[in-house]
Amino acid sequence: MTQLIDSGTGAAHPYSPAFVAGGFGFVSGALSVDADGRAVDGVEPALEAAIARLSERLATIDMTLGDVVKTTYFVTDVTLRDAANRHYERVFRTPRPARSFVEVAALPYGATVEIEAIAHRA
Known part of the structure; x- marks a missing residue:
């Protein structure tokens, strides 16, 4: 089944x-x-x-x-990695999701972090 969410x-x-x-x-990010x-x-x-916005987007497809x-x-600064790792440990339970961490030159609207995700409902 494919479900497109029009927000x-x-x-x-x-x-x-x-x-x-x-x-x-x-x-999406x-x-x-x-x-x-x-x-x-x-x-x-x-x-x-970024996690709050991600949670909102997940909720539109009945996921968390x-x-x-x-x-x-x-991220616009790769030195955020250590803080992001600590934050990841607080936000996600073990086993934690796989993650990629990429530095970019800029993000829309002056943001410093963008998170995209893949989720699965068993």
Whole structure:
């Protein structure tokens, strides 16, 4: 079964924030922005904001962080890795999802973190 979620992203964001196919949930990158779309300053607050936005996107397909099997972190500064590792340990239970960690030159809206995910519902 394939389920497309239309969240009203509009022309500025011509993609699905989340998509379900074959029991897997594919979640587009969730930025480190507040609920109003403004970039969040500080390492820990940015990580928390990105996870909050990721959780919101997962909820649109009736999934949670507990369903996540793989994440990809895009960061504007690779030195965030240690803080991200500590945050990962708090957010995800063992066995934790697989993760990639990639430094990028910039992210939309001035964000410093973007997290995309693959989830699976057993």
